[in-house]
Amino acid sequence: xxxxxHSTLAFAVLAVLVFAIINAFLGLSAKRNxxxxxxxxxxxxxxxxxxxxxxGIVLWVESPIGKAALNQMSNSAMRLTAMEHxxxxxxAIVLITIxxxxxxxxxxxxxxxxxxxxxxxxxxxxxxxxxxxxxxxx
Numbered sequence: 001x002x003x004x005x006h007s008t009l010a011f012a013v014l015a016v017l018v019f020a021i022i023n024a025f026l027g028l029s030a031k032r033n034x035x036x037x038x039x040x041x042x043x044x045x046x047x048x049x050x051x052x053x054x055x056g057i058v059l060w061v062e063s064p065i066g067k068a069a070l071n072q073m074s075n076s077a078m079r080l081t082a083m084e085h086x087x088x089x090x091x092a093i094v095l096i097t098i099x100x101x102x103x104x105x106x107x108x109x110x111x112x113x114x115x116x117x118x119x120x121x122x123x124x125x126x127x128x129x130x131x132x133x134x135x136x137x138x
Contacts, residue, residue: 003059006059016041020041024114099116
């Protein structure tokens with residue numbers, strides 16, 4: 001059950017992150033003011049990302065596959081599941097969190113949009129790079 005929650009939530013996280021990134025770059029290119037709507041979009045992406053991380057950590061700790069995979073690092077699929085996916089995604093969530101924190105310190109709307117756009121996009125790229133696509137789409 002936890003695996004299906006993690007997989008289903010992943011679709012929502014990806015969609016919300018893409019939406020927040022597009023919103024940030026559109027706001028930056030249009031040179032519009034950073035409004036409470038923009039803040040809410042970015043905050044929802046941050047919250048969804050953190051919830052996904054928590055579900056993933058619980059899944060990794062509770063899953064016998066994750067524990068067994070730690071003993072089979074020579075198998076690339078097992079290594080992806082046991083180490084690469086969790087570690088890279090933790091780094092991605094850290095980048096997203098840094099983007100959120102840095103946008104709060106910015107005075108200008110352009111600076112706010114830029115911090116959200118760049119850091120959320122870097123986080124999304126890392127997440128996309130370590131999704132176990134063959135397992136996820138099966």
